[in-house]
Amino acid sequence: MNRKPHVTLSDIARQLNVSKVTVSKALRGHPDISRETTSLVKKVAEELGYTPNFAARNLSSRKSNTIGVVVPKIAHFFFSSVIEAIYDEAFNNNYDIALTVSQENAEREKKHVETLMAMRVDGLIVSITQETRDSAIFEKVLSRNIPLVFMDRVLPVDGTSQVTVDDKGGAAQAIELAISNGYRKIAHIGGYKEINIGKNRYEGYVEAMKKHGLPIEPDWVIHGGFGEDDGYQGFMKLYKSGHMPEFIFAVTYPVALGIYAAASEVGVRIPDDLDVICFGSASINKFLKPALTYIDQPTDNLGRAAVDLVLEHIGETEEYEPKHVEVQTVLVMRDTCIKKKAAPAAAVK
Amino acid sequence: MNRKPHVTLSDIARQLNVSKVTVSKALRGHPDISRETTSLVKKVAEELGYTPNFAARNLSSRKSNTIGVVVPKIAHFFFSSVIEAIYDEAFNNNYDIALTVSQENAEREKKHVETLMAMRVDGLIVSITQETRDSAIFEKVLSRNIPLVFMDRVLPVDGTSQVTVDDKGGAAQAIELAISNGYRKIAHIGGYKEINIGKNRYEGYVEAMKKHGLPIEPDWVIHGGFGEDDGYQGFMKLYKSGHMPEFIFAVTYPVALGIYAAASEVGVRIPDDLDVICFGSASINKFLKPALTYIDQPTDNLGRAAVDLVLEHIGETEEYEPKHVEVQTVLVMRDTCIKKKAAPAAAVK
């Protein structure tokens, strides 16, 4: 492919018999330049089909006007919604987004962060992978004074801002509802305890149980991943143990779906034999039978808050005190987590 | 924020008493440089925490190693899946992706294409918005000799490659199945006819109907958007006309969901009173009651084919003959589009 050489500032300048600088300023609407010159320059730029060269601009101005984003997944309701909000908020603020996807792989994540640093992004928004434990790469980001905001899935690193969901409070609220509806045998199919969202949702569960003097059976707490398959496996483990709870709190929506799949496979009816509640949702929840009662994560707020936070940090000339924004959850009532029947059918093997 | 000045090639060069050029070449594994020098350079680069500057690299090499992507939506099963495939395929080929989202807005789309041109992306993958009619911006891309691949939603522009789904064939296949299952009164809630996917799916419907000598009732063909709401409205229009079909072919999965919602609202039972089939799917289809029988679009193939096509074009030094890749659909049988009952309950107002 032989590309035509691009039109540059000099081409415009030459045609107008002015200097590059004048053109550069005019194009950016700098107040230095008179209205007439500006409009003249713009006209010629248009005629010549001028397209600015961001690489050159970034190089000489030492900023990219871009926020780097690293997420573990895209084809996932939660993340795709958050990402959409991030794009929109950045667009509204005249910033570009450089999005990368780690595929839940810590090594890729590291590589992506390096790429984004090489792009000289002005700031970074990261939601870590399930397996990320090492914070070295993020320390490196901070040592370069690049504003870093962890979103939803965070790593405890000094100097970073955070936007999270009130996982603990939301989880506790879910359990409270279950208890008030008469359930006592409450299990939790949870995520990894090493990651904040797994840990905090678990803690919310524990806290609410303790508050009501309910015992936490060790085999009713299962830790694993955040996917459908994890929910499926988790349910099967409970089921095969022959020691079934009457209620399950699922750490994510996909995990709840996995529970649905497994339950239907072995003939356990939801919510009659076993009732369920979960953290998070999906656009199709209303079509699910029974539709899940869930703890809603305001994905839009999350994404926007993350962008606002990096921008705030980027705009700061002085020392910046990292912030922690916690977005509140909302309990949304649907068809599950209903009042316990007087004599529930026992779901035994 | 005062950033520390970044480590540059010169810093490494100075420390090693060699020239920038040597360092640059060594870092890129150029065969010019001896093995020892190379490993020495790499070691020092590591120690100093060197991060290459892509802007500088792009500027001087005149290429960005990046493929620009413009899609109308992210929080949507079809697109998020395709995007994930695009990212993965690009990653495998050592390319970066610059993703932008038009939000189904033609003006934003234009702006994004301009931004991507300014970034000097090596190639472009675009899925146009519902409302895109003007191809001017894309002609501009071509005039710059930037390889352009339209994906799924295409505009007929000479010189562009295309990756599409066999919309017509898939639609025809769906109708054939309906007919073979005994349905005759078949409606189509379709997309805009001005856009290929809307047009071709509609044509597949028409073709199959004609082939079997079935009449196409004008009020049984409704054109609109591709969202849930369009399906809802479409159904309601049919319903209120008092002239209901016994079967609906929905142009997208969301449209089918809209039909589900509307039908359940007015008490029309699917598939008993009214049967449905649609184009596309979602990960949660298996949880839908009844699960939709659908024409599967291989999102993974689509995304990968698009990337492969741009890369092929980018790699071509000579004149490149644009290609059109058509990805085949697969009919997936679930709980709808079943054999028509002998005497179906009439769904009347």
Added chain:
DNA sequence: GTGAAAGCGCTAACAG
């Protein structure tokens, strides 16, 4: 094998 010179296209700082 290595390096010196010459820019890529733009902006920042300052001078007029």
Added chain:
DNA sequence: CTGTTAGCGCTTTCAC
């Protein structure tokens, strides 16, 4: 208001 001067950090010749 406009222009001059000097790079930004890197790669590309092309000598040595």
